[in-house]
Amino acid sequence: MKERYKLPCNIAQTLNIVGDRWTLLILHDILVGNETFNELKKSLDGISANLLSDRLKHLEEAGLVASSVYSKHPPRYQYTLTDSGRELELVFDALLVWGRNNLDICYKQLVHNECQHEVELQHYCPSCKTNVDRADVSPVPVEEHQLNK
Amino acid sequence: MKERYKLPCNIAQTLNIVGDRWTLLILHDILVGNETFNELKKSLDGISANLLSDRLKHLEEAGLVASSVYSKHPPRYQYTLTDSGRELELVFDALLVWGRNNLDICYKQLVHNECQHEVELQHYCPSCKTNVDRADVSPVPVEEHQLNK
DNA sequence: CCAAGTGAGTTGATTTAATTAACTAAGTAT
DNA sequence: ATACTTAGTTAATTAAATCAACTCACTTGG
Numbered sequence: 001m002k003e004r005y006k007l008p009c010n011i012a013q014t015l016n017i018v019g020d021r022w023t024l025l026i027l028h029d030i031l032v033g034n035e036t037f038n039e040l041k042k043s044l045d046g047i048s049a050n051l052l053s054d055r056l057k058h059l060e061e062a063g064l065v066a067s068s069v070y071s072k073h074p075p076r077y078q079y080t081l082t083d084s085g086r087e088l089e090l091v092f093d094a095l096l097v098w099g100r101n102n103l104d105i106c107y108k109q110l111v112h113n114e115c116q117h118e119v120e121l122q123h124y125c126p127s128c129k130t131n132v133d134r135a136d137v138s139p140v141p142v143e144e145h146q147l148n149k
Numbered sequence: 150m151k152e153r154y155k156l157p158c159n160i161a162q163t164l165n166i167v168g169d170r171w172t173l174l175i176l177h178d179i180l181v182g183n184e185t186f187n188e189l190k191k192s193l194d195g196i197s198a199n200l201l202s203d204r205l206k207h208l209e210e211a212g213l214v215a216s217s218v219y220s221k222h223p224p225r226y227q228y229t230l231t232d233s234g235r236e237l238e239l240v241f242d243a244l245l246v247w248g249r250n251n252l253d254i255c256y257k258q259l260v261h262n263e264c265q266h267e268v269e270l271q272h273y274c275p276s277c278k279t280n281v282d283r284a285d286v287s288p289v290p291v292e293e294h295q296l297n298k
Numbered sequence: 299c300c301a302a303g304t305g306a307g308t309t310g311a312t313t314t315a316a317t318t319a320a321c322t323a324a325g326t327a328t
Numbered sequence: 329a330t331a332c333t334t335a336g337t338t339a340a341t342t343a344a345a346t347c348a349a350c351t352c353a354c355t356t357g358g
Contacts, residue, residue, distance in 0.1 A: 099159030
């Protein structure tokens with residue numbers, strides 16, 4: 001966590017939050033509906049209880065996960081994603097699609113419910129109201145540092 | 150590397166390849182044009198030489214990075230991405246966009262060159278020839294395991 | 299020609315992070 | 329009352345990453 005990568009780069013700073021071992025998988029698991037500690041632990045075959053516990057705490061501090069008590073005495077929590085946590089869905093989809101195209105053994109594909117055809121990810125310009133080729137977009141610096149919060 | 154996550158899931162298996170510390174940042178750095186060992190080392194402020202060396206070797210084995218000798222005696226290499234490495238660009242874009250929307254301090258945004266307007270990532274169905282809402286797509290299992298290679 | 303500097307690493311020691319294993323505490327089911 | 333489940337915590341061990349120093353081949357400056 002604590003600022004591993006010092007680079008002035010969205011990707012590095014995002015990975016400072018979600019780049020630790022197991023972290024993305026935990027978030028993904030919550031996203032797909034595993035919401036209690038043991039559901040997560042069972043589903044994430046191989047994770048240890050203390051690590052899961054630590055990660056959940058950090059993710060809550062970072063504002064990606066929210067927890068609500070569903071039983072006092074003993075305290076039992078349900079973990080859900082916040083809006084920013086849920087926004088990682090695009091990252092998961094990008095990883096899934098990469099895996100679909102490049103893994104030796106692939107498990108999932110992303111399909112359009114209506115026609116069952118596989119979908120792709122594309123860049124869309126809301127101003128031009130069209131999809132644009134990757135070659136026609138560039139990452140450019142923003143001046144207005146300090147965005148949300 | 151060696152199969153940390155055992156889950157039958159594209160995301161977990163993809164992270165087995167690119168999920169280690171520094172790995173995605175190295176790949177991104179090569180993508181944006183840092184191609185020699187020292188360029189990478191300088192650009193990735195904080196990485197140690199041995200880790201960079203290890204990672205490059207593993208990424209080459211995994212087929213995401215290719216190296217070509219640009220000087221024998223002493224051997225000097227130039228590192229470039231293979232096709233599968235380059236396909237990670239969508240993952241980088243997804244991380245960049247997430248950072249743009251959720252980081253306290255954001256450095257980059259992704260803009261359409263022509264109109265300088267910020268772009269988004271969307272799901273596109275090549276069969277329907279339209280963009281589709283995330284709610285209208287689902288990850289479904291594939292039977293034909295064993296894809297490429 | 300000799301010293302200092304650069305590129306591309308390797309080796310070994312230390313520190314940090316993750317895994318394994320055992321344990322607790324409250325409540326439920328048998 | 330005993331065993332089992334949920335949701336963890338604590339401590340010990342192992343694995344991974346960082347730090348620091350070193351190598352080796354070549355290049356440049358004096």
